[in-house]
Amino acid sequence: MGQALCKQLSYIAALLRANGKAHYTEWKRPLLLSAFMVFQNFLFFLLWVVFFGAVRQVKGWQLEDVALMFGLGATTIGLALFMADGARTIALAVQDGSIESFLAKPRHPLPALLLSRSNAASLGDIVSGPLWWVFFAHVTPWQFWGLLGLSVIAAVIFLASLVMFFSLAFWVQRAEPLSYKLFEILITMTMVPQNVQPMGLKLAMFSVLPAGFMVFLPITLLRDFSWPVLAVLLGATVVYSSLAVWVFNVGVRRYIGVNRLY
């Protein structure tokens, strides 16, 4: 089992290297896209600067807290899309049949599908997070490294959610626009203060749209570390990842079964 795991990890590493090389060969483009991404993030953050300039605080949350949330959301999303933007191609691949080139391979199709595309502009999101943490949230060095680690965990949950959203295409025809909307909704929910939300929305944030696990719990951990909360976060990561793989596998079986009929 250990050997199988090592083989899988080296396969994933090879795919990541291939994506890295693709960005490196035309490095100016990723750099320019990333710079624009950082700038647009800054423009959007200015909305909150304006808001807290007038309002000062909302249920104890101030601009520094929103900067923490914003940076965490940006780095999380950036990590997921830079590494595995192929998640957003699942629906299209199912629709046009190009998923069959992944199904024909001896290995599980999901890693290759996820790593088939890397979003260069997401580098800007990855960079935005640390910038916001340092310049607007004024985190300590320990908190900085803690946030980076928490971003990786949150990125796994985000990626798992994307796999489930875009796997809707296995059951629903022309599901891509709906999947994209769910993706955008999840991003929106990570960019809004979550402590002020009504119970219904909080329930959604800790279930079908796990923005609460991506942002709220990590910030809670950062403020007031506790092992039970960390266990909940890690448990959620395992649950969402397993669920994503299961949903994808069921979808693939359905796809193969339906195609056999024709």
Added chain:
Amino acid sequence: MRARHGLGVFGAAARLGFKQACAERLSLLGNFLMYAVILLAYAGVFRWIPADVLAAHHVTVEGLIAYLGVTEFVLFCAATAHYKEMQSDILSDQIHLELLRPCPAWVVRLGDWSGQYAVRFFVLFVPCAALIFFLTEGVVPSVGAVVGMLAGLPLAGLILLGSYFMVGVSCLWLKQAEPAFWVWQKALFLLGGLLWPLALYPDLLARLVWLTPFPSVLAAPAGWMVGADVLPLVAGYLHQGFWTLVLLVLVAKTNGAMLRRIQNEGA
């Protein structure tokens, strides 16, 4: 004669866009879901704004929710995918087919997109209004405010759609339109007052933004939900009218530049 012909083509394209948008039911559902989530999430934020702060800026929680409801409604009626569609057609040389037509490409495009805008407007209006009514706990703006807001929506939509056209065409010079779109969109959010009215902005910034076209898209129609003075709100129509004319000239010139670029250098 040319103007009549152009309007005729615009209308025909609008009818096509109308039919196309009617077929995209899942997309409409997705739009409403996202709209609902945004409104619910930010209504949660507004409810926790201290009462003295609201009073100091002459706004209410219900007014803020209604304001956001209108600005988001304008954005959701005009799909952001339009600029990508423009870019995709240019990069795949599909645009050549449009350039062969006797009518300028921008007239056909804006017509098509206006038809789609109309579908989203009519389909989403009632559920969005119902959601705003629910979140404001039944507080209804005055008839005058609603009429004033509705009167501002068509030009707001036209300015938005024209902007998408120009952003999409920018890929001819920038290789990729996404960066231009990101910056334009976030500038619209910030300077157009997407999330909160300009009353919450610092005084100087609240005045300077009116030098840009962005308030005519969002703040001008939505301001009817929070504004008490009618005169500045009516002046918003003048702002919209001015920028609509500017935009139409810019769109026509962009179309001409696109044609020359493609003829001289290809897509």
